[in-house]
Amino acid sequence: MKLRLPVAGLLLVAAGFAQDTSQWSSVQSLRKGDRIAVIQANHKRVEGRFESATDARITLRADQEISLEKTEVVRVYRPARHGRVFGAVLGGLIGVAVGGITDGTAGQATRNEVNTPPKGAITAIGGVTGAGIGAAVAGWSRTVYQRAK
Secondary structure, three states: OOOOHHHHHHHHHHHHHOOOOOOOHHHHHOOOOOOEEEEEEEOOOOEEEEEOOOOOEEEEEOOOOEEEEEHEEEEEEEEEOOOOHHHHHHHHHHHHHHHHHHHHHHHHHHHHHOOOOOOOOHHHHHHHHHHHHHHOOOOEEEEEEEOOO
């Protein structure tokens, strides 16, 4: 019985953050200059800066101004600012720093008592863990609009 309440709470929180991506009004609410990418019905991708959107079309600027009919648009999304490699490197650096501090304090105290873990082990574990977390959270695009199937 106690397990159901936290799970239900998490589902409610997730539903609160969920966005209806089938609404074209989400495209119209983008700000001019936002980086976007559009997947067309012919499976071609166009990337550029948002210019404007009406009820029937979207306009963006890549090398030149491109206007696409809404009927041609399958998906509009905002690309990730940084890739997974960047996230892994940054997460790894943060993990090494946190692991080093932990290794120098709690690790040293533990080594004084029982002679384990080996020096640097906590630092290495922190670096690997941080790199994994950084790669997992970086590199995600955000869908603004997706045509109903």
